[in-house]
Amino acid sequence: MPENSYIHGYSVRESERLADQAETLTGLLHHDTRYPAGSRVLEAGCGIGAQTVILAKNSPGALITSIDISTDSLKRAEEKVCGEGIMNVTFRQADIFRLPFEPASFDHIFVCFVLEHLPDPAGALEHLRPLLKDGGTLTVIEGDHGSTFFHPEDKDARRAIECLVELQQQAGGNALIGRQLYPLVAGAGYADVHVSPRMIYVDSSRPGLVEGFTKLTFTAMVEGVADSVEKQKLMRHEEWDRGIAALYRTAEPDGVFCYTFFKATARK
Amino acid sequence: MPENSYIHGYSVRESERLADQAETLTGLLHHDTRYPAGSRVLEAGCGIGAQTVILAKNSPGALITSIDISTDSLKRAEEKVCGEGIMNVTFRQADIFRLPFEPASFDHIFVCFVLEHLPDPAGALEHLRPLLKDGGTLTVIEGDHGSTFFHPEDKDARRAIECLVELQQQAGGNALIGRQLYPLVAGAGYADVHVSPRMIYVDSSRPGLVEGFTKLTFTAMVEGVADSVEKQKLMRHEEWDRGIAALYRTAEPDGVFCYTFFKATARK
Numbered sequence: 001m002p003e004n005s006y007i008h009g010y011s012v013r014e015s016e017r018l019a020d021q022a023e024t025l026t027g028l029l030h031h032d033t034r035y036p037a038g039s040r041v042l043e044a045g046c047g048i049g050a051q052t053v054i055l056a057k058n059s060p061g062a063l064i065t066s067i068d069i070s071t072d073s074l075k076r077a078e079e080k081v082c083g084e085g086i087m088n089v090t091f092r093q094a095d096i097f098r099l100p101f102e103p104a105s106f107d108h109i110f111v112c113f114v115l116e117h118l119p120d121p122a123g124a125l126e127h128l129r130p131l132l133k134d135g136g137t138l139t140v141i142e143g144d145h146g147s148t149f150f151h152p153e154d155k156d157a158r159r160a161i162e163c164l165v166e167l168q169q170q171a172g173g174n175a176l177i178g179r180q181l182y183p184l185v186a187g188a189g190y191a192d193v194h195v196s197p198r199m200i201y202v203d204s205s206r207p208g209l210v211e212g213f214t215k216l217t218f219t220a221m222v223e224g225v226a227d228s229v230e231k232q233k234l235m236r237h238e239e240w241d242r243g244i245a246a247l248y249r250t251a252e253p254d255g256v257f258c259y260t261f262f263k264a265t266a267r268k
Numbered sequence: 269m270p271e272n273s274y275i276h277g278y279s280v281r282e283s284e285r286l287a288d289q290a291e292t293l294t295g296l297l298h299h300d301t302r303y304p305a306g307s308r309v310l311e312a313g314c315g316i317g318a319q320t321v322i323l324a325k326n327s328p329g330a331l332i333t334s335i336d337i338s339t340d341s342l343k344r345a346e347e348k349v350c351g352e353g354i355m356n357v358t359f360r361q362a363d364i365f366r367l368p369f370e371p372a373s374f375d376h377i378f379v380c381f382v383l384e385h386l387p388d389p390a391g392a393l394e395h396l397r398p399l400l401k402d403g404g405t406l407t408v409i410e411g412d413h414g415s416t417f418f419h420p421e422d423k424d425a426r427r428a429i430e431c432l433v434e435l436q437q438q439a440g441g442n443a444l445i446g447r448q449l450y451p452l453v454a455g456a457g458y459a460d461v462h463v464s465p466r467m468i469y470v471d472s473s474r475p476g477l478v479e480g481f482t483k484l485t486f487t488a489m490v491e492g493v494a495d496s497v498e499k500q501k502l503m504r505h506e507e508w509d510r511g512i513a514a515l516y517r518t519a520e521p522d523g524v525f526c527y528t529f530f531k532a533t534a535r536k
Binding site: 201 | 412414415417421450455461462463523528
């Protein structure tokens with residue numbers, strides 16, 4: 001993936017959003033990923049390190065190698081990880097399709113919010129497989145914007161989310177990839193593929209998620225593509241504004257918001 | 269709800285579908301509903317008894333009263349329950365808005381796949397509340413057709429599901445009610461409202477759900493409204509056929525199907 005096709009961009013606000021997202025979703029997505037002390041783990045596509053921190057804290061004895069194609073992201077990831085006093089992560093700049101590792105170098109591979117941005121996610125999974133030892137595990141986590149539904153319903157909000165999907169597609173990615181993890185991972189030759197959906201369900205009895213997910217993660221992510229939507233005239237300005245307002249409306253006391261992430265595990 | 273507005277009709281095939289659905293979903297929806305021996309339970313809207321059997325088996329010591337507006341459905345429910353040798357259920361014909369019970373008659377009220385068919389679900393919940401003793405519980409389970417997504421994507425399949433939603437709306441119901449349980453139950457004056465989503469996730473590693481849910485429950489339900497869709501010209505015949513074929517396509521080895529039910533619990 002060329003660096004400049006990363007749809008969400010690399011702004012400061014985007015960095016904060018990724019941090020917010022990781023914090024809110026930590027329990028739901030990561031609680032069941034713990035690697036044994038001494039095991040060698042490859043995090044393929046660490047970005048600015050939002051998941052790296054969680055990964056390293058949950059598996060403090062594991063030896064984690066985190067790669068990313070963007071040197072700028074890697075620098076921020078390293079700062080974040082150092083700032084947390086984490087010592088078990090090594091960073092390295094690398095392309096997921098040309099990885100500088102010997103076969104069977106890792107016990108475990110971890111891929112989170114990466115495949116959605118790749119034009120050839122199946123190829124990426126195939127390239128990663130030889131790096132695993134026999135019996136080693138693969139863990140993949142992805143969202144799926146098409147899993148979004150909410151109350152009250154609103155057609156402009158739906159359209160705004162579709163714009164996000166279209167823009168990600170233009171950039172060579174796939175914002176509907178979560179639902180496809182089972183065929184993707186099984187098709188790439190892994191065994192014992194198991195997919196578990198992780199739904200974020202938000203109503204006003206869960207104020208942390210109302211703020212942390214509905215507003216600061218999901219709606220902020222949609223708002224983040226406003227300029228591209230306007231430039232490409234994907235929606236009229238007033239429709240867009242109504243759609244964003246309708247997404248915030250789902251965070252009111254009688255509103256509900258649902259989004260599903262998917263977590264796949266498999267063995268070589 | 270007038271009996272003839274029940275969208276799914278009362279055919280033999282429909283009876284089988286409801287039985288299939290209850291059997292496949294039993295664990296997911298009902299495993300955490302167990303009423304103590306001696307407690308008085310009202311099942312409001314038992315239909316043909318698909319859930320009644322599960323309810324009674326999971327709480328063999330509870331004293332269950334199951335009501336429905338349709339005498340024909342009640343007869344079938346009674347036959348089914350008797351056929352299973354279940355002794356703790358009493359059936360009674362009644363309208364949920366004119367229930368023949370004294371206030372505080374029940375420790376628990378159970379409502380499953382009923383609100384979706386009512387023009388005034390909030391009113392129904394308000395009418396039920398006085399029948400509970402103080403501290404008694406309400407349990408509500410509903411689906412949400414708008415929660416459906418699948419791989420491969422298909423616009424005709426989406427449109428076919430929208431037709432189901434439109435027909436249910438014409439009949440005075442709401443096929444998107446699952447997501448609204450929190451505001452509905454809280455708005456009807458109940459306390460301690462808790463909603464948990466129950467997603468049915470189906471890929472080919474789960475062959476029981478491929479048959480039991482994707483094909484025999486969901487797609488069969490969509491197929492069940494074919495005549496109404498044709499009569500009202502909601503879709504062209506060939507589009508409809510393509511949509512149904514696309515739903516069956518999601519049951520192939522590389523397909524995925526997702527649907528979410530919602531379970532609300534609350535106290536008086």
